[in-house]
Amino acid sequence: MLRPAILRPLSRSINEIPSRMIYSNGRYPTKHLLAPKKHAILSNISSLRFSTVSFLREAQKSTKPVEAEKQFFKASQKDEKIKNGLQKVNSASSKKDTDVTSWVIVKDMIQYVWPKGKLNLKIRVISALVLLVAAKVFNVQVPFYFKSIIDTMNTTVVNELGALWTSVGAVVVGYGLARIFATVFQELRNSVFASVSQSAIKSVSSNVYQHLLNLDMNFHLSKQTGSLTRAMDRGTKGISFVLSSLVLHIIPITLEIGMVSAILTYKYGVSFAGIAAATVGLYSLFTVKTTSWRTAFRREANAADNKASAVAIESLINYEAVKTFNNEPYELSRYSKHLSAFEKANIRVASSLAFLNSGQAIIFSTALTLMMWMGCRGIVSSNLSVGDLVMINQLVFQLSIPLNFLGSVYREMRQAFTDMEHLFSLKQINIQVKDAPNARDLVMKGGSIQFNDVSFAYNPSRPILKNCSFNIPAGNKVAFVGPSGCGKSTLLRLLFRFYDADSGKIMIDGQPLTSITLKSLRDAVGVVPQDTPLFNDTIMYNIGYGNPKASKEEIIQAAKQAQIHHIIQSFPDGYETKVGERGLMISGGEKQRLAISRLLLKNPEILFFDEATSALDTSTEKELLQNVNSLIQKSRKTSIFIAHRLRTIKNCDIIYVLKEGQVVEQGTHEELLGRNGIYASMWHSQENILDDET
Known part of the structure; x- marks a missing residue:
């Protein structure tokens, strides 16, 4: 007969706890392999911890981070805490196994983005780049239309009102078409490149999974199964983000900054372009340095989170022992101790984020103020029109969008490459037990x-x-x-x-x-x-x-x-x-x-x-x-x-x-x-x- 099981509510997901061997007399591994514990336990821990740490997220909201950072931070917490909930591969072996640089990862990724023998994917990559350029070309046209509308509306020719409205209407239509084409080409680019991104993720995941299956038992017994599945899960997400960021953010941001700087130089002189270039450089430097400083706080938060998760998982796995010895208060105190450390680290993360956002806003606002002041001086001296002032304002604000993304994308790219290092390092692990170069199939002659x-x-x-x-x-x-x-x-x-x-x-x-x-x-x-x-x-x-x-x-x-x-x-x-x-x-x-x-x-x-x-x-x-x-x-x-x-x-x-x-x-x-x-x-x-x- 089927019998109910104590852990039935927990038996829904893949095995997530490390396989271990029972040791006889504390010495030798014997014939028993403990059944790997259930990854499904994590789903129960998720609901337990979600309510426990919700107040921490409220603390983050008080800093009012930019939307991109807020989404990233929450996604990072969810990926670290709810979905995974296990400690990383132990530090000694992890350091050895993750000896993969970002440059090595990038070179390895090229073969998946530009695969041999897959012409259709190569055509999609080229098409995505063409659509990207087209979208940005239409996007930078928008400030020109704003300038034309303002200058046309400021005309003193009142006896040609019909011609005036005809001219304004044409410019407005052109503005609307530029917006539409920029959006359409951008979405087409996303759609075209999606196949390339998903193909790369599938190839990398399949290769790593096959490699893991081929590794010897000693590797699997010495590693946490949960850490391996986490590395694959987070690594594939990192690949998806890096590929999408390159096509959706990094290349577009670089192209847009270059086009805006060129327009400012051509239309308004070196002084405006110089301020724009200085703004980009200072903004980027401040973002990189501050993000590197903040990384230590995030690591502290992740480490405390991992410890709290490990305590919770171990307690739930050994549920009967906890109940038998009536140690619920003791386990709760252990769990709360690590949650407190997690709370303190997260507060530092949120505070440093507020500092980063404030610094970025000061840099950009200062640049915008300088350019507007210079534009107003140009109007007073009749060197610039009101339309030029509006165009400068639009170009600078258009520059702010990629700069804001640059900050959030850089932070996420660093995290993505960290996650990908774990994934790609698994491919570097040597298979100890494998076929000899001249191995032959076994020929059975009775079975001695x-x-x-x-x-x-x-x-x-x-x-x-x-x-x-x-x-x-x-x-x-x-x-x-x-x-x-x-x-x-x-x-x-x-x-x-x-x-x-x-x-x-x-x-x-x-x-x-x-x-x-x-x-x-x-x-x-x-x-x-x-x-x-x-x-x-x-x-x-x-x-x-x-x-x-x-x-x-x-x-x-x-x-x-x-x-x-x-x-x-x-x-x-x-x-x-x-x-x-x-x-x-x-x-x-x-x-x-x-x-x-x-x-x-x-x-x-x-x-x-x-x-x-x-x-x-x-x-x-x-x-x-x-x-x-x-x-x-x-x-x-x-x-x-x-x-x-x-x-x-x-x-x-x-x-x-x-x-x-x-x-x-x-x-x-x-x-x-x-x-x-x-x-x-x-x-x-x-x-x-x-x-x-x-």
């Missing part, structure tokens, strides 16, 4: 497995396997037993080449793993882990994941073989039943049977069962093992079992006993009992427990 003097350590100071050697004959059913931390599940990870051995050689049918392709190797080996990874999808999808090309009938047959078909049929939606995040909506035993179904559907040459029946009751376990053993006997496939309950593996052809990374005993069940060694001791201990229970 050899470990020859294999040594391996997750941490160099704490070896897991020490010159471990054994031979598994083709078609045999073998088992590995031993205390926790002795290296049993590490054998699986090495066999799958999630890691490469530090020394020694691992072979399948005489072929070294390092000489065969990863795809053919992993196609040949199948596993049923103790903690079954399930997708938040239907039962049909999760079983079919073992072989995406399998038919519905084949999926149902696999479910029958795993003794779960009758249970699935009892669900209201049958095979279309959603299992929830990581299978939270079904029991542990049902999850394991789904995993066995998935393995049977994959039909690999080598089967690996890692505590595959540990979550089943004794009766169900016995019935399922009989079915699995029957299938193994019929197929004569090499099968490897890891088990703590020795009753489940006593019929194996060979049982290997591991201790401290080495095989210390091997033989059949009867042979090992006769030796009265470690295996016999483990067997008698378990039998005594069973006797006591009965």
Whole structure:
């Protein structure tokens, strides 16, 4: 039956918390991989924190920032706090991984904006630039029409009123057309370039995602999954902003400033152009310097925000522990402490923003006042008309629009490049486990497995396997037993080449793993882990994941073989039943049977069962093992079992006993009992427990 889950409201999004490994005795990673926690927890934290920090946003409003900055600041907060809510990749590795300069990013981006073999995208780029120039040409015509209207209306020829109005009407129409064409060309430019921008985002995201999938397990276990998804999400947004800013802001701003300066120089002399140039230079310098100074405050705010999010997420993940020890007030105090730091940092951000806006306004207002004063002097001396004064005013105000955007765009560009550095740095990470240049596909000849003097350590100071050697004959059913931390599940990870051995050689049918392709190797080996990874999808999808090309009938047959078909049929939606995040909506035993179904559907040459029946009751376990053993006997496939309950593996052809990374005993069940060694001791201990229970 479907069972309610405590975390059901939280199971809606992708896995967002770092995968970790349980450490036995605080030392070695053992066979259990903790289920990655739910990114869906973040949606609950979002509502919790949104109300908690709302008063901070009110504090920002008191500074009355420009609209562009206000939108950017809120968007930055939302992206940092609500959508992500996790700490960044730890500082040591982050510094190493993000060693990518903005110039490297720009050069890398060119290949996506101007891709080889995609003529349609190149035509769109050229078209967008042409439309951009056309829009700006029409835009700078507007002040000329204002001048003409004013000068025409000031005419002293009263006996030609009809001609006057005809002239004014023509100018007004020209003004309106200039406005319309400037807007139309601008929007066409946006529409034309949208395909280029989205194509670049898709290409970069796909390449990075493929690279992440190809990275070895050590990378994924050492990184927070949430940080990786955050880097991709924020990085793609950064790409979108940078590309749109180049076409919509940077190039247009540069072009417009140049055109306005040229017009002022040509029409009114060097003095007006000099003031305009000085204004642009001083405004830009002040914006750059002040923004760099403000960056430290934003980093403080982000750091405090990350810490508060980490505390909240950890508390919610460990909800039962918090409740068990009645530590809600303690967790709230921890959370409030970091929120207070976040509040103080945000106040500094808002205050520095007010300083920036004020300085920009002073610079621009001073320039406008000087130009208007010079214009008035020109009118008095009859060198300029009233229309010229209006035109100068319009040109200067037209200059203010790109200057205001320059300030906000520069601030956002810095943040965008920071986000893109994290994304592009992921592409620079080397893949440790990969195909050799001359790798060949694995040729199966029965499925024999050899470990020859294999040594391996997750941490160099704490070896897991020490010159471990054994031979598994083709078609045999073998088992590995031993205390926790002795290296049993590490054998699986090495066999799958999630890691490469530090020394020694691992072979399948005489072929070294390092000489065969990863795809053919992993196609040949199948596993049923103790903690079954399930997708938040239907039962049909999760079983079919073992072989995406399998038919519905084949999926149902696999479910029958795993003794779960009758249970699935009892669900209201049958095979279309959603299992929830990581299978939270079904029991542990049902999850394991789904995993066995998935393995049977994959039909690999080598089967690996890692505590595959540990979550089943004794009766169900016995019935399922009989079915699995029957299938193994019929197929004569090499099968490897890891088990703590020795009753489940006593019929194996060979049982290997591991201790401290080495095989210390091997033989059949009867042979090992006769030796009265470690295996016999483990067997008698378990039998005594069973006797006591009965």
